[in-house]
């Protein structure tokens with residue numbers, strides 16, 4: 001069986017991200033999964049146990065200051081060389097900021113088609129995407145080159161399939177043009193008690209209707225009761241209620257949790273773009289005409305300051 005390259009998404013603080021485990025699970029349906037770690041010295045060693053647990057048969061490690069110290073261009077160069085050498089059946093990357101940037105550059109380098117924000121991929125390369133606020137399922141195939149796909153987090157249920165991967169170190173040779181954008185600083189993500197927004201199974205988001213930064217405690221309280229992450233609409237972020245890193249939508253993060261709770265959010269198209277593939281959507285809005293109700297599986301027309309404390313009390317009782 002041909003190899004399927006899975007480009008590892010990981011952070012220094014949290015290790016291998018769940019979307020990587022999803023990609024490894026998906027890759028097993030398509031061929032033999034090989035993980036590609038692009039990072040600084042020792043990056044692959046720190047991640048190899050987890051990657052093996054989810055079926056990586058091999059780990060390609062590109063570890064150097066040139067990979068770690070610059071933005072995505074050197075990573076795309078190294079990957080293009082690897083793809084040309086091993087001729088994999090498919091290449092999977094995460095539908096996250098870096099994954100999409102690398103995928104786009106890789107597609108140009110390989111003169112290959114690309115499919116982004118995919119939620120499923122069949123063995124014959126047919127990808128599934130969701131469009132128009134979840135109302136349309138699109139089936140597409142790359143017609144030029146191999147399936148080069150970015151997978152939207154929370155699309156696949158990750159299941160372990162223990163393997164003992166062999167590690168192959170890649171030679172990194174990048175050009176000067178790959179080194180035009182240098183990393184000058186890294187700020188560690190706060191490792192709070194809540195799950196990471198794009199990986200969370202439950203997301204509770206607040207919008208302008210939450211009213212002010214202090215009231216966001218209500219959103220946080222519900223998120224904590226449900227073991228979820230907190231999100232925010234752009235209007236809430238722009239109003240200074242919550243930090244930008246938690247913004248959901250077209251110009252924020254894309255989430256696809258099992259449960260998405262929208263509190264005081266109208267449901268503008270740009271917000272929907274970031275949450276419409278959530279499995280179950282619950283909306284609380286005092287305006288029964290708010291567009292969010294077109295999308296919601298369950299809707300409460302009411303004042304969030306009355307509804308949320310009642311919901312929280314009920315959840316507490318059942319815990």
Ligand SMILES: Cc1cc2nc3c(=O)[nH]c(=O)nc-3n(C[C@H](O)[C@H](O)[C@H](O)COP(=O)(O)OP(=O)(O)OC[C@H]3O[C@@H](n4cnc5c(N)ncnc54)[C@H](O)[C@@H]3O)c2cc1C
Pocket residue numbers: 206207208209210232233234235236247248249250251252253263264265266267268269270271274284285286287290302303304305
């Ligand atoms: C290029 C571009 C990119 C954008 N990117 C994003 C993006 O990434 N993410 C994003 O979210 N938006 C984005 N937007 C903005 C988007 O168009 C909307 O303006 C924004 O989503 C509105 O946020 P909101 O729903 O919180 O606020 P509003 O539209 O003001 O809605 C607030 C809602 O709260 C309800 N409400 C008020 N008080 C209560 C209460 N007490 N109880 C219950 N309900 C209450 C109201 O009925 C209303 O429906 C973008 C816009 C542009 C042009």
